Amino acid sequence: MASWLAGPDVVAARRLRWSAAWRAEWDKLLTGGAGLAVPLALAVLLVAGGLALGSSSVDPVQLRLLGVRLGQGAVAAAGVQILATEYGSGLIRMTLLAVPRRLDVLAAKAAVLTALVAPAAVLGVGVAVLGLSPDGGLLRAAFGSVLHLILIGLLGLGVAAVVRSSAAAMGIVLSLLYLMPMLLRMLPDPDWQRILYRTTPATAVQALTTTVDNAILPLGPWSALGVVAAWSAGALALGALLLHRRDA
Template sequence: MRAALRAEWAKLRTGPAGLAVPLLLAGLLAAAGAALGDRAIDPVQLRLLGVRLAQAAVAAAGVHLLAGEYGTGLIRTTLLAVPRRLHLLTAKAALLTAGVVPVAVLGVGVAVATLPPGAAMLRAAAGSVVYLILIGLLGLGTAAVVRSSAVATGIVLALLYLMPMILRMVPDDDWQRALYRLTPATAVQTLATTVDTAALPMGPWAALGVVAAWSAGALALGALTLCRRDA
């Protein structure tokens, strides 16, 4: 496992997936700058708008971390060096998390730094950091299943951006609300909302649990696929 972690750390530092880090920070800082001095009804939600942009970069980083190796053929060398495939996937998940955490904490912290502290604001900030980690893992798990960067990125981005638009077209309000509770895309708004939370389809931690379930499911299916398929 240590060898797998060292190998993946080297690739994470030098590979294209590292480009997601400045993109994530830029998105969050842009939202913070745009929100300065704004007296919105929910200033926390406004400050965290950058999370909606940053999730695409994090998802792409998670996808590329594995699917990029399939695209170049490097995966064969990787599997020769780390033949235990569950160790490989675990190492990639661990280092992806380690890469996202400090940048997400910094970006979210800057975004909400000038707001008065409170339980709701701290919950929204912490939830946004965890959400970004889970989205990266969702991308990694999806990549392990489909092995294509383009297809995996398309699937995750469709879940995050296209699915909410599709749900708005559901004519029945009860069905629409039920479906909102099952999709990971609505969590980003739910987590950032600190005003009139009773109108939300579900609570923030329940929404985060839905995202965690999607990520865990993608990783579990990805692990099964990785172990059963040839490189």
């Protein structure tokens, strides 16, 4: 039953459980040493990737946001490790004993991951495009890049919940992000190229950061972001289902 139909005691109990799960995940993240490493690495990759090349290009916005291609790998790793390492060490059993509602655990991890990635992405993207003319294309590319990075982190978390292995989850996500674009270029059938381009997150960064002649791309920027969101939501939904049904 929805919380607005539940009694005040039930709502209070749910809020207490959620608060406890959030605090537990945040404490684990900070004490595990990744609390500052991930956002700092992401910000550095985003800034360095763009500023190293300057803005002497037909599409200076896309050039400055080259770091998003690198940064998404760091974000994916953060999403995977925030859960998969607990399976590897056996800590997940203690986590589920402390927070028996498993969906609360996954939701808390997703919230903490978003709180970790979002400010670093805003900072890194903001500095990378500093000095460029703030027109609509720039704002769309910058905002879309931040959302893309958050969604990629959640995709990593969802895949980790499904496969429960750091190596397997990283292999799947990194293949989607970096190997798939190369495979797309090798496909001899242009129709299959177009289908995969439109249905996988492999080339979302290109669609999101292109601000010149982007009408020639098979997928628009917001459609590309929608594809990434669908993959992230699907991975999280499947991960939540398996987390609920499987033993730790």
